[in-house]
Amino acid sequence: xxxxxxxxxxxxxxxxxxxxxxxxxxxxxxxxxxxxxxxxxxxxxxxxxxxxxxxxxxxxxxxxxxxxxxxxxxxxxxxxxxxxxxxxxxxxxxxxxxxxxxxxxxxxxxxxxxxxxxxxxxxxxxxxxxxxxxxxxxxxxxxxxxxxxxxxxxxxxxxxxxxxxxxxxxxxxxxxxxxxxxxxxxxxxxxxxxxxxxxxxxxxxxxxxxxxxxxxxxxxxxxxxxxxxxxxxxxxxxxxxxxxxxxxxxxxxxxxxxxxxxxxxxxxxxxxxxxxxxxxxxxxxxxxxxxxxxxxxxxxxxxxxxxxxxxxxxxxxxxxxxxxxxxxxxxxxxxxxxxxxxxxxxxxxxxxxxxxxxx
Numbered sequence: 323x324x325x326x327x328x329x330x331x332x333x334x335x336x337x338x339x340x341x342x343x344x345x346x347x348x349x350x351x352x353x354x355x356x357x358x359x360x361x362x363x364x365x366x367x368x369x370x371x372x373x374x375x376x377x378x379x380x381x382x383x384x385x386x387x388x389x390x391x392x393x394x395x396x397x398x399x400x401x402x403x404x405x406x407x408x409x410x411x412x413x414x415x416x417x418x419x420x421x422x423x424x425x426x427x428x429x430x431x432x433x434x435x436x437x438x439x440x441x442x443x444x445x446x447x448x449x450x451x452x453x454x455x456x457x458x459x460x461x462x463x464x465x466x467x468x469x470x471x472x473x474x475x476x477x478x479x480x481x482x483x484x485x486x487x488x489x490x491x492x493x494x495x496x497x498x499x500x501x502x503x504x505x506x507x508x509x510x511x512x513x514x515x516x517x518x519x520x521x522x523x524x525x526x527x528x529x530x531x532x533x534x535x536x537x538x539x540x541x542x543x544x545x546x547x548x549x550x551x552x553x554x555x556x557x558x559x560x561x562x563x564x565x566x567x568x569x570x571x572x573x574x575x576x577x578x579x580x581x582x583x584x585x586x587x588x589x590x591x592x593x594x595x596x597x598x599x600x601x602x603x604x605x606x607x608x609x610x611x612x613x614x615x616x617x618x619x620x621x622x623x624x625x626x627x628x629x630x631x632x633x634x635x636x637x638x639x640x641x642x643x644x645x646x647x648x649x650x651x652x653x654x655x656x657x658x659x660x661x662x663x664x665x666x667x668x669x670x671x672x673x674x675x676x677x678x679x680x681x
Contacts, residue, residue, distance in 0.1 A: 328368035328420060330386045330394070333409075335378070336681050337362050339652040340624055343467065347447040350481025350519025355445065361624045361651050364412045365678065373678055374416020377626050379596045383408040391420060397428060400601025410599040411630060411674075418673035425674050429604065429637025437632040437666045439646035440475035440511060441468040442622050448499065449486055461499050462506055471648055474664030475511030475538070476503060480528070481519020493524060497531045504535040511643070515541035518572065522550040526557045529565075538643075539566040539590060546579065551587040566590050571620045574598070576606065583615045595619035595631045607638045621645040628666075629659055629674060636668045653680035 340358040347354055365375040368391070384405035386394055395401050395413045406413065418425045426433070447460045465476050478499055483492025496514075504512055514537055520528065525543040540558075544550060551567060558565050566589035570579055574593050582588050591610060593603070603619060610617055617640045621627035625647045635641035644666070650656075655677050658669035669675035 324390075325370045325372075326420065327390050327392045328370035328372055329388065329390050330366055331369050331388075332365075332367045333385075333387060334365045334367075334681075335362060336365065336679075338654065338679060338681075340649060341652070342443065342647075342649040343471070344447075344464070346443055347445040347450050348486060349445055349479045349515075350484040350517040352517075354450070355623075358649055359623075361626055363679070364409060365681070366409070366412050366416050368416070368420075370420075372416060372420050374412050374414075374419050374673060375676075375678055376411030376415045376674060377596060377624065377630070378408050378412065380408055391416065397421070400599075400604050407599055407601065410601050411596070414600055415673035415676075422672050424668075424670050424672060425600075425633045426637035426668055427670075429600075429634065430639075431637060432639030433636045433641060435636050435668050435670075437635045437641070437668060438475070438511075438643045438664055439473065439628065439632075439661065439666050440477050440513060440643055440664075441465070441473035441648065442477050442645040443468060443648050444476050444503075445479045446482060446486065448495070449482070458495070458498055458502050462502060465503060465507065468648055469507075472661045472663060473646060473648075475513070475643070476507065477513040477515055477541070477645070478503060479517065480514050481516040483524075484517075484519030489524075493528060496528060500532045500535055500537075504532075511538045512536070513538045513541065513568075516543045518542050518545050520544050522547075522553055525554065529557060529561055533561040537562060537565045539568045541568040541592065542571060543567075546575070548578075548582045548587070551582055552585065555587045566616075568592050568618065580609065580613070583610070584613045588615065590616045590618050592618055592620045595621055595627050595634060596624075600630070600634060603634055603638065607640050611640055617641050618643055618645065621647055623647065624651070625649040625656075626651055626654065626676075629656065629676070632659070632666050632668050633674060651679070655679075
């Protein structure tokens with residue numbers, strides 16, 4: 323046994339209940355997002371007594387029991403092959419514990435230890451309940467509730483006319499919500515996410531109607547198309563030149579998106595912190611830096627993902643803002659991460675700085 327290179331003796335999977343502060347409604351493509359669901363985590367134990375844990379997604383890959391840590395993860399690059407990608411987070415946590423350093427130090431400490439978060443939980447709650455829709459007022463109430471939790475920026479879901487309302491009526495509601503939030507929060511960072519719920523022409527009409535709202539970014543306005551993204555950038559340069567275009571969350575073809583980003587037609591890349599993973603982000607970030615493109619790993623769905631994305635931002639740099647997921651994960655003590663006034667302070671504790679949860 324080597325304390326610096328322990329062998330994995332067991333792996334255990336657990337589902338931890340996750341709770342949002344409220345039921346989260348629909349977006350342009352999907353129905354209600356519910357009240358939180360479950361976060362699946364893996365716990366890795368070793369012959370040295372070191373323990374690492376973290377979220378996993380998708381089907382299990384290679385079995386790691388009986389293998390040394392150095393066989394599984396390279397401190398300089400991450401997990402050593404694709405069959406280990408499902409354990410990307412737990413292996414990074416374990417490596418940090420064994421080396422007695424935080425994950426952000428493993429990643430290079432190229433960013434800042436305080437990360438700005440935006441509130442990612444402003445969905446189509448105005449459309450619910452179906453027999454008595456609450457209207458625009460509920461979006462403002464949700465912003466107030468989340469501001470009380472510490473958020474100072476808000477991402478608004480738009481695209482109601484894609485599925486839930488007649489096109490013109492839905493587009494008008496998108497405009498109404500955007501303008502209402504901007505009026506209520508004149509100094510807030512306001513972002514919008516259409517979940518591919520528009521086409522180019524319709525989205526440009528939306529932008530014309532909110533051109534004075536100083537949107538920070540527009541996310542996934544329509545299905546990826548290089549020519550349409552170039553046209554969108556030209557339109558934004560005319561009506562809202564500081565607004566960024568954010569892409570890459572949904573089934574990203576990163577190789578196809580990089581030339582579009584390099585041409586200046588995507589300004590922020592969004593691949594998910596879990597499904598894309600820390601290791602792929604470690605390989606990709608230097609390319610984005612060379613292209614002058616920023617990053618903001620998608621984190622929606624599970625509050626733990628926000629913490630992972632913040633560690634990535636502090637470690638790799640190149641990230642200006644991270645998606646906040648309001649809520650808690652049963653049994654997990656996140657007190658080492660201090661969130662106040664829109665900013666999350668990332669701890670210097672080993673690994674992800676999260677004690678083994680109560681299981």
